[in-house]
Amino acid sequence: MTAPHLLHVDMDAFYASVAIRDRPELHDVPVVVGGGHRGVVLSANYPARGYGIRSGMSGGEARRLCPRLVEVPPDFDVLRPVSKAIMETFRGFSPVVEVMSLDEAFLDVRGAARLFGPPEVIAERIRSRVRAEHGITCSVGIAAAVSVAKLASRRAKPDGVLAIPPERFVAVVHPLDVGELYGVGEATRQRLHRLGLITVGDVARVPVAELRRMVGGHLGGHLHALAWGADRSELSPGGAGTFGFGEGVPEGSMGAQHTLAADTRDRDRLARELLRLSTRVTARLRAADKVGRTVAITVRWSDFRTISRSRTLPEPTDVTHDVYEAALLLLDAVFPLRMAVRLVGVRVEGLRPRREIGGRQLVIGEPDPGWPDADRAVDRATDRFGPTAVRRGSLL
DNA sequence: TCTGGGGTCCTAGGACCC
DNA sequence: TCTGGGGTCCTAGGACCC
Structure with a gap:
């Protein structure tokens, strides 16, 4: 039987904890991060959970459960550096860290016993460090398999540690x-x-x-x-995380979607949104030196049913114009609309490193339309002056 | 005022090729 | 003349996670 060597560390109500840690007046009142007009609760502090509020719940339902609820929008410019610092704290205990999201990671602590002690001791040391350095609590699950460690940390919450070694798996789980x-x-x-x-x-x-x-x-x-607790026991550090929420670059696809402030059937309104989303996605592709061949759009109807349409291009691309053009063709093929549209999304799939394909393929005799140059100019301006520096004419 | 936005993986059917 | 299997690519949808 394998001894438990995996830690799953999960921040308690991370977004909410960070949002209120420097605002003592909010510590004992119900607070959620998220909610808002047509949004969902991303994170609820424990006073809010006392009202039955959970993450994933719509803002409307949360407000119904607790009319005096305080809603705070997520501030990723604050959350990301805090998360990064916490992950660095983890790496101080073990180099084998698989980051799952901003607020959780797996650690393989097999090599850390001599320096720091057994897993239970490491767990408490990590918790003290995170509490002291970042002012937030976390919970730790200890097990010999990824899914068991994850389950253990969930049951340890809040602010606790639970080990489920293989010999106790059947009795506990x-x-x-x-x-x-x-x-x-x-x-x-x-x-x-x-x-x-x-x-x-x-x-x-x-x-x-x-x-x-x-x-x-x-x-x-x-x-x-x-x-039977027979999940994988080896971590893969450095990746984007099993669910693409880690700190690395996504492997397979990149996308952007947006729920409109109000449902619409207006084709031009939807087209403008697709252009905005295509611009955002391709900028991320270029920043990651990735290209992709399949362009997919998502359309969510007002009744929340969701469809997707995709189209594979002859050559992979990171060019805004190419992605937007494909997305627009897909959108027009959905017309006539069966009902108003709530959300649209653009996704580029089948990603590969750009160096694998060399330059853009040009058909002989066809003039270079200059789109890649235009994109690079936009990227440079955005880097220097921020995301609002450059907008396409049709977005103004 | 019901229900975000970012991903991954699996299934299933049809086209196409050997 | 009729039947068949296997593999890959493409598309659409769905489940799951944070």
């Missing part, structure tokens, strides 16, 4: 609802419940072949592994 498993969301939870599988133990006791037959090969195998 099998009685829990299947929805507690990392990777089992509401849809899968309901599906399993309908099959009579309520607890993790219920899933674990189904022979894996039977489980595969019930829910499909891949999911069945995955669930069986999760239910």
Whole structure:
């Protein structure tokens, strides 16, 4: 049996904690970060949670639960440096850190025992450091597999530590609802419940072949592994995180989407939004030296149903005009609209490093339209003067 | 005043090729 | 003449995570 060597460190109500740590007058009142006009709660402090407010909840519902709720917009210019500093604190304990998001990371502490002690001791040292240096609390899960460490930190919250070594996995985790498993969301939870599988133990006791037959090969195998704590035990540091929320550059796709202030059926309004989003996405592509071949748009209707349309280009691109043109073609193919549009998005998929493709391919005899040069000029101006320095005529 | 924005991975069907 | 399998690419949708 493997000894637990993984720590999952998760800040408690990170966005809210950072937002209120220098504002003592807000410490004991219900506060959320997010909410707002058509937004959702990104983070709720513990007084707000006392009213039943949770992250992911709409701002409207949160205000209904607590009319005197204080809502603060997220300030990523503050959150990002705080997050970076916290991750550096983690790296002081182990070089093997897999950053999952601004507020959580996995650490492999196998090499740290001699310097810092066993995992439980390291966990407390990390918690003291984060509290002392950043004025916020965090919780730590300790286990031999990623999904178990994650589950442990969640159950340790707030401001606690929980170790689930392999020999205690069955006793601690099998009685829990299947929805507690990392990777089992509401849809899968309901599906399993309908099959009579309520607890993790219920899933674990189904022979894996039977489980595969019930829910499909891949999911069945995955669930069986999760239910026995047999998830991966090695970290992959430096990446963008399993869910693309880490600190690295996204590997597969980059996108931008926006919920409009009011639903609309106005084609020109939607086209302007696509141009704005295409501009943002391609600037990020160029900054990351990436190009992509597939352009996809997302359209969310006023009833919240969502469709996507995509188109693969002959050559990969990072050119604003190319992405916008493809996005606009996709949008026009959705007309006539079946109802008003709530959200539009632009995503570029199939990313590759730009150096792999060399320069832009030009068809012989076709004049260079000059778009890459225009983009570079825009990037330079934006770097120097900020994102509002340059706007296309149609965005003014 | 219901329900953000950034990602990853999987499935499934059809086209196309060998 | 008829039937068949495997692999890859493309597209659309859905589940999940923070």
